[in-house]
Amino acid sequence: MKTKWLLAALITFTFLSCSHKQETRQKTAIRVKTAISTHAEVKEGVQYVGIVEENEATAVSFTGMGVVRRILVTEGQTVARGQLLAELDDTQARNLLEGAQASVNQAEDALQRYQLLHDRGSLTEAQWVEIQSKVTQARSQLAVARKNLADCQLKSPVAGIIGRKAVGAGETAMPSQAIVTILDISSVKVKFSVPEREMNTIHSHTPTTIHVDAIQRTFEGGTIEKGIQADAITHTYDVRVRVNNRDRKILPGMVATVNVNGRRADSFPSNKTGRQWIPITAVQRNANGSLFTWTISNDSTAHRTPVTLGETDGNDVEVLTGLSNGQRFVIEGYQKLSEGTKVIF
Numbered sequence: 001m002k003t004k005w006l007l008a009a010l011i012t013f014t015f016l017s018c019s020h021k022q023e024t025r026q027k028t029a030i031r032v033k034t035a036i037s038t039h040a041e042v043k044e045g046v047q048y049v050g051i052v053e054e055n056e057a058t059a060v061s062f063t064g065m066g067v068v069r070r071i072l073v074t075e076g077q078t079v080a081r082g083q084l085l086a087e088l089d090d091t092q093a094r095n096l097l098e099g100a101q102a103s104v105n106q107a108e109d110a111l112q113r114y115q116l117l118h119d120r121g122s123l124t125e126a127q128w129v130e131i132q133s134k135v136t137q138a139r140s141q142l143a144v145a146r147k148n149l150a151d152c153q154l155k156s157p158v159a160g161i162i163g164r165k166a167v168g169a170g171e172t173a174m175p176s177q178a179i180v181t182i183l184d185i186s187s188v189k190v191k192f193s194v195p196e197r198e199m200n201t202i203h204s205h206t207p208t209t210i211h212v213d214a215i216q217r218t219f220e221g222g223t224i225e226k227g228i229q230a231d232a233i234t235h236t237y238d239v240r241v242r243v244n245n246r247d248r249k250i251l252p253g254m255v256a257t258v259n260v261n262g263r264r265a266d267s268f269p270s271n272k273t274g275r276q277w278i279p280i281t282a283v284q285r286n287a288n289g290s291l292f293t294w295t296i297s298n299d300s301t302a303h304r305t306p307v308t309l310g311e312t313d314g315n316d317v318e319v320l321t322g323l324s325n326g327q328r329f330v331i332e333g334y335q336k337l338s339e340g341t342k343v344i345f
Helices: 002-027 091-120 125-150 196-201 263-267
Strands: 033-036 045-061 066-071 084-088 153-155 160-165 178-195 208-212 217-220 224-226 236-244 255-261 275-279 291-296 302-306 308-313 316-321 328-332
Touching: 045 160, 045 236, 066 178, 084 178, 091 125, 178 196, 178 255, 196 236, 208 236, 217 236, 275 328
Parallel strands: none
Antiparallel strands: 033 328, 045 178, 045 255, 066 084, 084 153, 160 178, 178 236, 208 217, 208 255, 224 236, 275 316, 291 302, 291 328, 308 316
């Protein structure tokens, strides 16, 4: 009899304890961020954030080593082809040129004097050839000296804008060291990253519009160049779209918003209205592999609601079944939720 009484007391205590824990759990509400499910029309374009790049960059350098005497251009300056950009100290080059010119004068004077001896037959043919060779060598050295002097002046091989000045006056320039970089921005390229799953929806002539916030202008994009090597971490590919920039208002480094139009026409059916979209992060997976999202009932409790999904569009995913129009679902803070948890939103 005593044993039965103890068993009944234990059951009663356990029931009261569980009831107390359930009551405590229900009273402890968890704050979450929610959204309302709606049916909306799919946007025609997909947006990406890109960076403006020059069409081509040309690094200009001296062919020899020397001290920079002066730099004649500044960053951002427009230059023409053949325009003088910088000069080296040409003292040594001029001295070498004068020495080479003197050697030529001496060799040519000797040639004239030995010409008379050669004509009289007083000079062997071997001696005559040697004298002629000395003249040729002197003239060759003179040409090299003139070239060295001319190379002390750095002229622009192309037309464009000075993008970067790497060396200043008084510094020693090394052979092939970039002195300035000339940018061709008559047209520019906007580079943006595209996830691998979206690469097959972008083609060389896919319509695009580019908005550059810095100058508050929108441009029509041209030919698209698609990279073929993915980033090892993000699994995205670099895509570049060419933009006409005749007035040179768009500058390298500006941030641009790229709207890729016509993408939905490649992947979705023609009827785009009445479709339901939610952030893909709001979708969870059960242990058995089924998909669900946390929905909020009228009494502010969270419940697992099974869903079936359709196409993805950037960071959104289409919900085919499971959510009704106007139903509230959780988009942030679902990590601490369990069935029936009270929430605050």
